[in-house]
Amino acid sequence: MSEKIATREAYGKALVDLGKVNEKVVVLDADLSKSTKTATFKKEFPNRFFNMGIAEQNLMGTAAGFATCGKISFASTFAMFASGRAFEIIRNSICYSNLNVKVCATHAGITVGEDGASHQALEDLAIMRAIPNMVVLNPADAVSAKKAVFAMAEYDGPVYSRFGRAAVPVIYDEDMEFEIGKGIEVKEGKDVTIIATGIMVAEALEARELLLKEGIKARVIDIHTIKPIDEEIIIKAAKETGAIVTAEEHNIIGGLGSAVAEVLTENKPVPMKRIGTKDTFGESGKPNELMEKYGLTAAHIAEAVKEVINKK
Amino acid sequence: MAKVDYEKLKNIATEIRKGIIKSINAAGSGHPGGSLSAADILTVLYFYKMKVDPKNPKMEDRDRFVLSKGHAAPVLYATLAEKGFFSKEELLKLRHMGSMLQGHPDMKKVPGIEISTGSLGQGFSCSIGMALAAKLDKKDNRIYALLGDGEVQEGLVWEAAMAAGHYKLDNLTAILDYNGMQIDGKNDEVMTINPIKEKWESFGWYVIEIDGHNFEEIIKAFDKAETIKDKPTMIIAKTIKGKGVSFMENQVGWHGTAPKDEEAEKALKELGGC
Ligand SMILES: Cc1ncc(C[n+]2csc(CCOP(=O)(O)OP(=O)(O)O)c2C)c(N)n1
Numbered sequence: 001m002s003e004k005i006a007t008r009e010a011y012g013k014a015l016v017d018l019g020k021v022n023e024k025v026v027v028l029d030a031d032l033s034k035s036t037k038t039a040t041f042k043k044e045f046p047n048r049f050f051n052m053g054i055a056e057q058n059l060m061g062t063a064a065g066f067a068t069c070g071k072i073s074f075a076s077t078f079a080m081f082a083s084g085r086a087f088e089i090i091r092n093s094i095c096y097s098n099l100n101v102k103v104c105a106t107h108a109g110i111t112v113g114e115d116g117a118s119h120q121a122l123e124d125l126a127i128m129r130a131i132p133n134m135v136v137l138n139p140a141d142a143v144s145a146k147k148a149v150f151a152m153a154e155y156d157g158p159v160y161s162r163f164g165r166a167a168v169p170v171i172y173d174e175d176m177e178f179e180i181g182k183g184i185e186v187k188e189g190k191d192v193t194i195i196a197t198g199i200m201v202a203e204a205l206e207a208r209e210l211l212l213k214e215g216i217k218a219r220v221i222d223i224h225t226i227k228p229i230d231e232e233i234i235i236k237a238a239k240e241t242g243a244i245v246t247a248e249e250h251n252i253i254g255g256l257g258s259a260v261a262e263v264l265t266e267n268k269p270v271p272m273k274r275i276g277t278k279d280t281f282g283e284s285g286k287p288n289e290l291m292e293k294y295g296l297t298a299a300h301i302a303e304a305v306k307e308v309i310n311k312k
Numbered sequence: 313m314a315k316v317d318y319e320k321l322k323n324i325a326t327e328i329r330k331g332i333i334k335s336i337n338a339a340g341s342g343h344p345g346g347s348l349s350a351a352d353i354l355t356v357l358y359f360y361k362m363k364v365d366p367k368n369p370k371m372e373d374r375d376r377f378v379l380s381k382g383h384a385a386p387v388l389y390a391t392l393a394e395k396g397f398f399s400k401e402e403l404l405k406l407r408h409m410g411s412m413l414q415g416h417p418d419m420k421k422v423p424g425i426e427i428s429t430g431s432l433g434q435g436f437s438c439s440i441g442m443a444l445a446a447k448l449d450k451k452d453n454r455i456y457a458l459l460g461d462g463e464v465q466e467g468l469v470w471e472a473a474m475a476a477g478h479y480k481l482d483n484l485t486a487i488l489d490y491n492g493m494q495i496d497g498k499n500d501e502v503m504t505i506n507p508i509k510e511k512w513e514s515f516g517w518y519v520i521e522i523d524g525h526n527f528e529e530i531i532k533a534f535d536k537a538e539t540i541k542d543k544p545t546m547i548i549a550k551t552i553k554g555k556g557v558s559f560m561e562n563q564v565g566w567h568g569t570a571p572k573d574e575e576a577e578k579a580l581k582e583l584g585g586c
Contacts, residue, residue, distance in 0.1 A: 058471035065441020
């Protein structure tokens, strides 16, 4: 876990690789192509790149129109504006008709950092998860982000994927398998399971190390697909380890924690605790400072693990 | 240019208007006012202008029509039925459980519908993507989008208008169904859209103003639009809300009210009977 790469970097690179093998791919942006990294695609395939200006609703509507003509649209902007400003267009123009549009939202979560609360999307997973037909992805590192881009292109229908601004540890080998809807058991363990998504998978792995020192063996699962969620892997973890902690860089309301709780209550209720922002807006600061203040570090996860184990 | 049979177009438009009245009456709800105002425009598009094949709705390189003011679904349904995309009997199932004719157009359910609409501004935005796709693939099919005059109060409309001008989408023709009314009253009272011609021109559009119930003018405008290069065309069509049914004409109240049986009968009689 030495190298650090932002998932948005991987997204930009993957788009170019994808563009080379798939002529149907068109990429749209809303004046953020340098930040969302779609500029790499623009450079390589200028005629298949469309800057729609600072007009996120029309970005999504245009992407939908392209999809009705057989294109695979990748529409990018910051997660805040994709899931927020353009929500209704995504719902009615894209998801209702089940169109082949990939909403690729970067700068999600608190690690956007200094730009502050207006730019820290902490509710996007919840909003997107509530729309029928929408698949919701949240890759953990650069390798899975790249695989996610190819998996999205293979999948026929709307997908929302979250990418981050900050550099995060690379946790997977190049040959990892990314299958939409399938969670990944990253580390085995029998005492408790930490179910994490996005950049929190790295924190979960660090938490596992901390816990090992105290003799606690935690299983770590990466849920890169928030919807449809891998019920099987969650139920199995509940049965085999008897306690669950979820970890997400998102409000504890409506995202991964909620999704896991839904699965557990209907199938195998066990003690559970959710790590995430506590229904609050963020603020400006350095990503690591914010992770600390808002309770999103490995140490916070380890604390939560001890709590749930005591309730077993 | 082929000689136009105006008498035939007029008869078709009347049939479409009857379909609107019958379907909304059978549904017990729906939007007659803005459907009737657009009937002549859709008649020209589907029976004079557009390259579409009811036997093969997904035909490659077909022209595409987008009903951005999706609440006027009855006029689109009646037109598609008249053209033969599906049986006219379907019209009587409008808004019924299990029917393909949803309250607002659903592209997954109805052959001939290019994009689902109902949320104002949305379809027009999608037509930008369709026009860009045609350009990218070097196809010469055309995209037509019908907007309401209340609809253009939506911000999304102007985002899309700006993009169409920027990308010089001369394969896109928009039609503004300028009946002067929306739900809460006259446009000018609710939120004026004027000066409307200048607005579109300033967004890089070629603008034509016509009487939206005069077939000759409608046809001329669509023909002209095809000759304009490097600019999308907006046809501002002056229309009458509720056109063709005397007691509905220019009545805000008929925006979203279904005619009861005796009202429907009266309307159909005016339109020349069943
Ligand atoms: C985004 C959105 N806001 C509001 C509505 C509700 N609505 C349906 S029709 C309508 C008025 C439309 O007026 P106009 O575009 O002039 O249509 P017309 O008069 O031709 O029927 C409104 C506000 C909607 N469908 N979509």
